[in-house]
Amino acid sequence: LETRARLLRTLETEDTRTLLGDAAAGTGEPILSRAGRLRRRQQEALATVAIRDINHQASIRETLKSLSNLADATLGAVLNLARSEIEERGHALPAGVRLAVLGLGRLGYRELDYESDLDLIFLHEGADQTGTRVLTSRWCETMVRLLSTLSQDGQLYRVDLRLRPSGREGDLVPSFEGLRDYFQRTAEVWELQAFLKARPVAGDLELGARAVGEIEAVVLDRAARLGQETIVSEVGAMRSRLQQGTGGRRGGARSLKLAPGGIFDVHFSIELLQLRHAVRSPQDKDTLRLLTHLNALGWLSERHLAALYEGYLFLRALEHAMRLVHDRPLGALPSDAARLRDLALAMEDEGMEGLSGERLIDLHRRHTATVRAACESILGAS
Numbered sequence: 607l608e609t610r611a612r613l614l615r616t617l618e619t620e621d622t623r624t625l626l627g628d629a630a631a632g633t634g635e636p637i638l639s640r641a642g643r644l645r646r647r648q649q650e651a652l653a654t655v656a657i658r659d660i661n662h663q664a665s666i667r668e669t670l671k672s673l674s675n676l677a678d679a680t681l682g683a684v685l686n687l688a689r690s691e692i693e694e695r696g697h698a699l700p701a702g703v704r705l706a707v708l709g710l711g712r713l714g715y716r717e718l719d720y721e722s723d724l725d726l727i728f729l730h731e732g733a734d735q736t737g738t739r740v741l742t743s744r745w746c747e748t749m750v751r752l753l754s755t756l757s758q759d760g761q762l763y764r765v766d767l768r769l770r771p772s773g774r775e776g777d778l779v780p781s782f783e784g785l786r787d788y789f790q791r792t793a794e795v796w797e798l799q800a801f802l803k804a805r806p807v808a809g810d811l812e813l814g815a816r817a818v819g820e821i822e823a824v825v826l827d828r829a830a831r832l833g834q835e836t837i838v839s840e841v842g843a844m845r846s847r848l849q850q851g852t853g854g855r856r857g858g859a860r861s862l863k864l865a866p867g868g869i870f871d872v873h874f875s876i877e878l879l880q881l882r883h884a885v886r887s888p889q890d891k892d893t894l895r896l897l898t899h900l901n902a903l904g905w906l907s908e909r910h911l912a913a914l915y916e917g918y919l920f921l922r923a924l925e926h927a928m929r930l931v932h933d934r935p936l937g938a939l940p941s942d943a944a945r946l947r948d949l950a951l952a953m954e955d956e957g958m959e960g961l962s963g964e965r966l967i968d969l970h971r972r973h974t975a976t977v978r979a980a981c982e983s984i985l986g987a988s
Contacts, residue, residue: 612654616664616672622651622679630683637691641752644687645759648680656720659930666926667894674709674716677724680753680762681707681808688748692741699741702732705779706814707807710769714803715892717922720929723764724753727804728779731813743778769800782817789824795832795840798825799877802887822887829881841878842985845870860939860970862925867974869925871981872897872918878984879905893918910980917977920969927952939970 617625629647632640655676659669685707692699711725712718733742753762770776771788780788789801801821806814829837848864863869876896879885888899897915900906906914928936931948940946946963954961961969 613657617654619675622676623682626679626683630687640687642759644683645762648762649760651676666923670717670719674713674718677713677718678807684749684752685808688745688752691748692745697741700738704731704810704813706809708804708814709807710800710803714805717892719926721934723766725766725769727770729782729785729817730779731782746779786821786824789821796844798829801825802877802880826884830884834882837881841874845874862921867978869921871977872914875914875981875984913976913980917973920973
C-alpha cells in the first residue's frame with residue numbers, strides 16, 4: 607500500500623473508478639503493460655478493502671458493497687481497455703453503437719465477496735449491421751479474456767456468462783430489443799428469477815438502467831401471464847433440483863447456499879413474492895432491503911421477515927468468515943474440529959463472544975430450520 611491513510615476511510619466509488627481508469631489508460635503503450643498495471647492497482651484496492659475488513663473498520667455489508675463497487679470500476683476500465691485493443695488492430699466501432707454490461711447474482715445485489723465470480727449479461731443498441739455485430743462481440747470477448755486471464759500480475763475475476771439468453775447457445779451480445787423479446791416470450795421461470803437481480807454495472811449506464819427497468823416490468827408481466835400456479839410450481843421444482851441434485855450434495859445439510867434453509871431459500875422466497883405480486887425492486891436493491899420492502903408492502907409477515915432477515919445475516923457472516931479464514935469459498939460448514947474452531951473465533955469478531963465449534967453448529971441448525979420453515983410457508987401459502 608502506498609500510504610496507511612488509505613485505510614482510514616472507505617474508498618469512494620468515483621475514486622476507485624479514477625484509480626483503475628488511469629491505470630488502464632496510456633496512449634501508445636502496449637495493451638499488456640496497461641493490463642498488468644490495472645491488475646496490480648486492482649489488487650491494491652482489494653488489499654485496502656480486506657485490511658479494513660479484518661481490522662473491523664467496516665461491516666460485512668459495507669465490505670461486500672466495497673467489493674462490488676471495485677468490480678464495477680474494474681469492469682469499466684477493462685471495457686475501455688478492450689475497446690483500445692480492438693481499435694489498435696484497425697477495427698473502429700461506429701459512433702452510434704452503445705454497449706451496456708449488466709451484473710446479476712451477487713454482483714447485481716452489490717453483495718460480491720472475495721473470490722466471487724461475476725455473472726454478466728452484455729447487450730447492445732445500434733449494432734445492427736453484421737460487421738458491427740461481429741466487432742461488438744469481439745469487444746466483449748476481449749473484455750472477458752482480459753478479466754479472466756491468469757498472468758504474473760494475477761487474475762481480475764472469473765466470469766460466468768451462463769445467465770445470458772439461451773445460455774452458452776445464445777448470442778454473446780444480444781440487442782436490447784432481442785433481450786426484451788426473449789424475456790417476454792421464451793425465458794423460463796428460473797431466468798425470470800435471475801433477472802430480478804440485474805443491475806447496470808459498466809458501459810453505457812443509461813442504456814443499462816433503461817434495459818433493467820423495462821425488462822423487469824416485462825418479467826413481472828410475464829409471470830402474471832404464466833399464472834400463480836405455474837410460478838409456484840416452477841420455483842418449487844428449481845429449489846428441489848438445487849437441493850437434491852448434484853449441487854445439493856456438495857456439503858449436504860451443511861451447504862450454506864443449497865441446503866434447505868440456506869441462502870438460496872432466502873432468495874427464492876424474495877423472488878417468488880416479487881413474481882407473484884408484481885413487486886418492482888427498490889433503488890439500490892440488496893437482499894435485506896428487498897426483505898424490508900416486501901414487508902412494508904404487506905407481502906411478507908413480521909414473523910417471516912425476522913426468520914429470513916436474521917437467518918440471512920448469520921449465513922452470510924458465516925460464509926464471509928469462511929472465505930477470510932480459508933482464502934476461498936468452502937461452500938459448506940466444515941465438520942473437523944480445527945476448522946470449526948477457526949470459524950468460531952472469526953465469528954466472535956461479529957459479536958458472538960464465547961462461541962465454540964459446537965455452538966456454531968447449533969446456531970447453523972437453528973437458523974437454517976427457521977429459514978426453511980419460512981420459505982416452505984411462503985411456497986405453501988402461494
